[in-house]
Amino acid sequence: MKTMNTVLSCFLGICVIVTGCTKEPLKNLSIEESRIYITDYDSAADFTSYKTYNVSDSATVIDNGVATKELTATDQAYIDAVNKYMQQRGYVQVTNLQNPDIGININRIYSTATGFIDNGYWNDYGGYYDPYYWGYSGYDYYVPYSYSVYQITEGAMSIDLLDLKNAAVKGTIDLLWTGLIRGEAIFAPENADAQVKTLFDQSPYLETTN
Amino acid sequence: MKFSIFIFITIMLATVSVQAQKGTLKLNLNYSYSLPLESFKNDIVSNGSPRGVSGELMYFVNNKWSLGLAGGFQDYYQKYPRALYQTGDHETTSAVLSNSVQVTPILFKAMLMPCDKPAMVHPYISAGAGLGIVDFTQYLGEFGGTANNGSFMAQAGAGVQIPFSKTSASGFQIGANYNYISYKQYGFSNLNNLSFEAGLHFPIK
Numbered sequence: 001m002k003t004m005n006t007v008l009s010c011f012l013g014i015c016v017i018v019t020g021c022t023k024e025p026l027k028n029l030s031i032e033e034s035r036i037y038i039t040d041y042d043s044a045a046d047f048t049s050y051k052t053y054n055v056s057d058s059a060t061v062i063d064n065g066v067a068t069k070e071l072t073a074t075d076q077a078y079i080d081a082v083n084k085y086m087q088q089r090g091y092v093q094v095t096n097l098q099n100p101d102i103g104i105n106i107n108r109i110y111s112t113a114t115g116f117i118d119n120g121y122w123n124d125y126g127g128y129y130d131p132y133y134w135g136y137s138g139y140d141y142y143v144p145y146s147y148s149v150y151q152i153t154e155g156a157m158s159i160d161l162l163d164l165k166n167a168a169v170k171g172t173i174d175l176l177w178t179g180l181i182r183g184e185a186i187f188a189p190e191n192a193d194a195q196v197k198t199l200f201d202q203s204p205y206l207e208t209t210n
Numbered sequence: 211m212k213f214s215i216f217i218f219i220t221i222m223l224a225t226v227s228v229q230a231q232k233g234t235l236k237l238n239l240n241y242s243y244s245l246p247l248e249s250f251k252n253d254i255v256s257n258g259s260p261r262g263v264s265g266e267l268m269y270f271v272n273n274k275w276s277l278g279l280a281g282g283f284q285d286y287y288q289k290y291p292r293a294l295y296q297t298g299d300h301e302t303t304s305a306v307l308s309n310s311v312q313v314t315p316i317l318f319k320a321m322l323m324p325c326d327k328p329a330m331v332h333p334y335i336s337a338g339a340g341l342g343i344v345d346f347t348q349y350l351g352e353f354g355g356t357a358n359n360g361s362f363m364a365q366a367g368a369g370v371q372i373p374f375s376k377t378s379a380s381g382f383q384i385g386a387n388y389n390y391i392s393y394k395q396y397g398f399s400n401l402n403n404l405s406f407e408a409g410l411h412f413p414i415k
Binding site: 021022023024025026028029033034035036037038039040041042043182183184198202203 | 261285287289292294297298299300301302303304305306308310312347349350351352353354
């Protein structure tokens with residue numbers, strides 16, 4: 001019987017270990033693997049009809065809906081990378097005063113969500129000290145303020161190509177193409193080139209001829 | 211005389227075995243390795259899962275047939291290399307795709323052991339039907355979500371039980387099950403799989 005109990009205990013231990021080894025997908029991702037690259041475009045646009053472009057001289061920082069202009073090392077790295085890959089696709093860089101066909105905005109986007117742990121959380125845990133322990137049997141706990149506040153900030157980098165060539169005729173500045181990057185370490189300047197390259201690689205239609 | 215003693219002992223062992231089976235409540239505990247099949251393998255996870263356990267509580271209604279409840283847990287996971295996915299009319303997403311599936315079956319099960327004589331090996335066949343609770347999480351990069359639902363599940367299995375001794379009601383077992391799990395989420399059709407089990411059985415009543 002003792003042997004049986006030992007065998008059974010070992011087996012149950014193995015079962016606990018096996019089920020405890022459940023693969024957690026997010027823990028099995030590298031920083032590079034965490035990122036996603038999304039591109040979308042106006043299918044009516046003929047990208048070969050556009051010849052020149054200009055990238056704005058700074059990035060638009062959109063932080064919870066409030067937009068400002070900044071030029072950090074990250075922003076400059078993205079501007080350089082966009083220039084590099086636009087020129088590889090045949091577009092000619094001009095100044096914003098030379099009526100470029102395409103205007104390019106680079107945006108850093110932050111969205112912060114704020115929350116707090118439910119003040120009634122002790123109701124979910126039987127082990128939380130009963131008010132009796134403090135000598136106040138029958139009393140309820142009450143929290144007159146919010147605490148355990150946490151904030152989660154999500155970031156994204158987007159690149160927008162704007163149709164300046166037809167703006168006067170249409171009366172609007174249409175979006176031609178958008179590239180969006182989300183994930184870990186997207187704001188590191190050293191990652192900018194590879195990330196912009198990925199957006200261009202998955203957009204083979206984005207090219208012109210001179 | 212010796213022959214008579216042999217016959218007597220044989221009859222006694224058979225009687226012990228028969229008495230041990232009928233009316234016995236047995237617990238089977240298994241380690242489980244599972245191989246996805248068909249749509250599950252082609253569309254969601256192609257890797258085998260070494261992370262599984264199963265258990266059965268079986269009541270022997272007679273010397274051959276037992277009925278009971280079966281449960282378990284199996285974890286499937288696969289990460290696919292970065293690829294392009296069409297996520298809209300003209301929207302393309304480059305991402306590493308991760309699929310994570312956990313299946314918790316709750317089955318009514320019947321088991322037939324054709325051989326009710328004392329022996330070192332007892333073959334069995336089994337069938338079960340019930341609910342498979344499925345947690346399916348899909349990530350593009352680090353972004354994703356989980357869907358939980360209960361699906362119809364049916365199981366057919368075969369294997370052998372090997373008692374610690376010819377007359378022991380406890381022992382080892384190995385076997386295999388074909389598991390049918392209907393799964394109609396996200397355009398998928400099933401989570402069918404083949405599971406291989408090895409474990410222990412012992413009477414608890």
